[in-house]
Amino acid sequence: MYLNIKDTSQKTLLVQIEITGSKEKRLAKDRHNEFKELVLSSGANIVAGVRGRQEQPVASTFIKKGKISQIKNKVKDLTIDLVIFNHDLSPSQERNLETIFKSRVLDRTGLILDIFALRAKSHTGKLQVELAQLSHLSTRLVRGWSHLERQRGGIGLRGGPGEKQLETDRRLINQRIKTINKKLNKVHQQRTLNKYSRQKSKNILISLIGYTNSGKTTLFNVLTGSDQYVANQPFATLDSVTRKNKDNNLSPFLFSDTVGFISELPTQLIESFKATLDELKSADLILHVVDISDSNYLHKLEEVNNLLDELDISHIQQLRVNNKIDKIGNKDILEDYRFGDKEVWISAKEELGISNLQESMIHCVNKEVFVGWISLKSSLGRVRSNLYSLGYVEEEKTSTSSGLIQLKIKMGREYLQELLLEKGVKLVDSNKNKIEVAV
Ligand SMILES: Nc1nc2c(ncn2[C@@H]2O[C@H](COP(=O)(O)OP(=O)(O)OP(=O)(O)O)[C@@H](O)[C@H]2O)c(=O)[nH]1
Ligand SMILES: [Mg+2]
Numbered sequence: 035m036y037l038n039i040k041d042t043s044q045k046t047l048l049v050q051i052e053i054t055g056s057k058e059k060r061l062a063k064d065r066h067n068e069f070k071e072l073v074l075s076s077g078a079n080i081v082a083g084v085r086g087r088q089e090q091p092v093a094s095t096f097i098k099k100g101k102i103s104q105i106k107n108k109v110k111d112l113t114i115d116l117v118i119f120n121h122d123l124s125p126s127q128e129r130n131l132e133t134i135f136k137s138r139v140l141d142r143t144g145l146i147l148d149i150f151a152l153r154a155k156s157h158t159g160k161l162q163v164e165l166a167q168l169s170h171l172s173t174r175l176v177r178g179w180s181h182l183e184r185q186r187g188g189i190g191l192r193g194g195p196g197e198k199q200l201e202t203d204r205r206l207i208n209q210r211i212k213t214i215n216k217k218l219n220k221v222h223q224q225r226t227l228n229k230y231s232r233q234k235s236k237n238i239l240i241s242l243i244g245y246t247n248s249g250k251t252t253l254f255n256v257l258t259g260s261d262q263y264v265a266n267q268p269f270a271t272l273d274s275v276t277r278k279n280k281d282n283n284l285s286p287f288l289f290s291d292t293v294g295f296i297s298e299l300p301t302q303l304i305e306s307f308k309a310t311l312d313e314l315k316s317a318d319l320i321l322h323v324v325d326i327s328d329s330n331y332l333h334k335l336e337e338v339n340n341l342l343d344e345l346d347i348s349h350i351q352q353l354r355v356n357n358k359i360d361k362i363g364n365k366d367i368l369e370d371y372r373f374g375d376k377e378v379w380i381s382a383k384e385e386l387g388i389s390n391l392q393e394s395m396i397h398c399v400n401k402e403v404f405v406g407w408i409s410l411k412s413s414l415g416r417v418r419s420n421l422y423s424l425g426y427v428e429e430e431k432t433s434t435s436s437g438l439i440q441l442k443i444k445m446g447r448e449y450l451q452e453l454l455l456e457k458g459v460k461l462v463d464s465n466k467n468k469i470e471v472a473v
Contacts, residue, residue, distance in 0.1 A: 044116040044138070046078040047108055051097055051121065052087040060297070064330045068268075068297075069120040069142075075267040076149050078116065082108050095134070096127045102134060109135045118145055122298070125174040143170060143300040149269055150303065156273040158221050158310070163272075165214045165306040172207050218306075225313060237288045238399050239276075241314050243342070244323035245334040246270075246294025249357040253323060253382035254291035256280075262291060269294060274310050281424075287395070290317070297337045304344065311345055319398050320352045321391075326379070327361035353378065353398055355391060360384045393425045400446020409438040411458035421445075421453075 050069060052062045066085070073080055086101050095102060096119065108114060116138045117131070123141040131139045140148070147167050154160045242250040246268045255262055259280035263270055276290040292314070293307065304311070314320070322338060324331055335354075342348040353376060359365060360381040367379045371390040378394050380387035405428075410418055412432075418439060421427050429442035440462060445453075453459055 044078055045081045045112065045114050046073065046116045046118055047105065047112070047114045048073060048080060048083040049097070049101075049105065049117060049119045049121075050083075050085050051091075051101070052085075053089070053091060054087055055089045060330065060333050064333075065120060065297075072145055072149060072268055073118055075269070076145060076152065078118070081112055081114065084108065091121075094127065095130050096121060096123055097131075102131075106135055109137050116140060118142075122300075128174065142298060143302065146269075146296070146300055146303065150272060153269050153272045158218070159273045161214050161217055161221075162306045162310065163303075165211060165218065166300065166302040168207050168211050168214070169302045169305070170300070172204060172211070222312065237278075237286050238318045239288045239290060239316060240319045240321060240395060240399075241290045241292065241317040242321045242323055243292060243314065243338065244294060244321075244355075245325065245338055246296050248294065248323045248325040248328075248334075249382045250294065250323045251291050253321070253355065253357065253380070254289055256382055256385055256388060257287075257289050268296065274313060276313075281392070287399075295338050295341050297334075299341065304341075314345065314347050314350070317347075317350055319395060320347070320350050321355050321395070322352050323355045323357050323382075325358050326356040327358040351398055352376075353391075353394055355380055357382050359386065389423070389425050396424075396446050396449065400449065404447050404450045405442075405444045407440055407442050407462035408453070409433075409436075409440050409460050409462050412437050412439055414439075414456070414458050417453070417456055417459065 048069065050062070050066050052058075058065070062085070070080070084101065084105050086097070088098055088101075092098055097105075105117060109117065114135075114137055117135055118140045120142055122143050123131070123139070128139050128141060147163065147170060150163045151167065154163045242254055244250050247266065247270075251262045251264045251271050254260060254275070254277070255264065257280060258277035260275070260277050262275060271291060272293050274290055274292045276288055279287040279289065290313065292310065320342075322335070324335055328334065339348065356377065356379045358381060359367060359379050360383060365381075365386065368387050368390065371378060371387070375390075375394060376398075378387060378391045380391055418427075418441070421441060421443060424445075426443045426445040427441050428444055431440040432438070433440060443450075454461065
């Protein structure tokens with residue numbers, strides 16, 4: 035079932051059929067481009083493609099007779115090893131097509147699982163991918179698939195500890211699924227413990243989520259000063275990472291970067307990544323990173339929101355981060371930013387708009403915003419410049435009689451309290467100060 039596409043550098047033919055009776059909103063061209071990117075990132079060698087339209091899938095083979103013979107001829111003429119469909123196929127459809135084409139057939143879920151297996155690095159990540167592969171595989175073993183096994187003499191499983199040969203026996207697969215589930219449960223318990231210790235330490239958790247390739251990790255690196263792997267390819271990140279805020283001034287933020295989403299993300303993956311994705315549930319804020327330079331961004335945004343719904347985390351407040359503004363040639367949009375906006379415009383790559391983003395994050399996690407005057411001893415230049423760099427200062431006066439610096443600031447209540455703990459920082463005429471409650 036799970037061949038290692040890259041290692042064998044299979045000669046591959048791609049199939050995408052537009053199902054006109056389906057609810058699919060995306061343009062066939064966009065779906066096809068994404069499909070090609072997925073296939074390329076799996077390492078396959080694309081040699082041909084077949085596209086078409088039909089009203090509905092055919093129950094036994096998904097595609098109609100005409101397309102079947104077209105593909106069959108290409109497979110023979112071009113000595114194709116692998117036919118990949120940009121659709122989910124039922125186990126019997128896959129098997130019937132393999133028998134007709136006399137070549138391997140992989141569906142969209144199989145393809146995505148293969149890429150995940152290729153990318154998984156951590157022990158947990160590998161277990162999660164293996165679990166997803168096994169549960170996908172177990173549905174395909176019901177009626178046996180020895181027809182191809184005999185031809186090829188066994189198929190390798192990419193990923194999983196030791197890249198071992200997969201036992202094609204349901205009983206063994208189920209045993210393995212149980213073992214993995216046990217191991218993942220342990221990981222999950224450990225994570226829950228970590229969650230509690232985090233709550234105790236009052237850190238605020240901000241999770242970066244978004245469609246794959248939208249720039250989450252690039253932004254994560256900017257915010258935390260990390261050096262996580264960034265790449266122009268789907269699913270560069272598989273393992274979640276949590277790190278502290280780089281600017282350790284006033285914000286006790288923890289950021290967590292996680293796996294990207296994609297349309298029609300296989301349910302097996304969602305299931306087995308639940309332990310990791312569960313962490314999202316304890317986030318105080320979600321940064322929904324959107325590649326605004328992508329012509330299809332609205333659709334992708336909707337897909338991500340649907341997945342958040344499915345994962346039961348759509349209630350967590352979201353800040354939409356429109357990334358890659360350097361690519362749309364409209365950096366002026368930065369000027370439109372207003373304090374309290376639920377949408378910010380940035381370029382993570384060129385580090386533009388980051389202070390707006392920081393201000394908005396603070397605004398989101400601190401519902402109560404203080405607006406008023408504080409005074410600082412003139413020796414507290416460091417505090418003053420920190421306040422400026424975080425964009426909290428609205429006005430400044432220097433009192434000639436006392437030599438104190440007076441600043442009109444706008445910031446979250448929690449941080450104001452921390453600020454007032456600094457020696458030499460005081461509130462000025464508290465009657466004139468007001469507390470605003472953010473909506
Ligand atoms: N031009 C431009 N490119 C960007 C920007 N942010 C990220 N990129 C590029 O977009 C690609 C994907 O970036 P990543 O940070 O890996 O994206 P991701 O959302 O973490 O992707 P996955 O982990 O694969 O889901 C890389 O080639 C980045 O260099 C940006 O602001 N401007
Ligand atoms: Mg990433």
